Amino acid sequence: MIQPMTAKELEYVADSMSNEDLLMKQNAQVAAMATNQALRSLCSQMIQTHQQHYDSLLHAISHHQQTAPTQPQQ
Template sequence: MKPMTAKELEYIADSMSNEELLIKQCTALAVTGTTPALQNLSLQFLQTHQNHYDSLLHAIQHHQQMAPTQPQQ
């Protein structure tokens, strides 16, 4: 497996930002939801987006282990 390209890393960083926003929105809905069903659904979505974020973070961490420490020629 080769290290990720700068474009791939940029895409992952953007995806992580999107997931963070969705996590915040789901958290807000879980706290302010007007019915238990809505609160439960938002908590399920929250867990899904947290899992997505964690997967993306793992990909970045894995890349750090593979990435060259010196500029490539």
């Protein structure tokens, strides 16, 4: 059976999601300003990669909500 995440692990996941979101925004900003098509393409690929990472982390938190106890542990 999979153990629920600890509060510290949830903090790490939340921090990682924030980092992935920031990386997506930074790549979008560079892509919007870039005049070089190859750079815009690379930024688009990086946005997709970071979106996949973000989605994986979101899935982990969703799965945690399903396995977490609903009552405080004694």
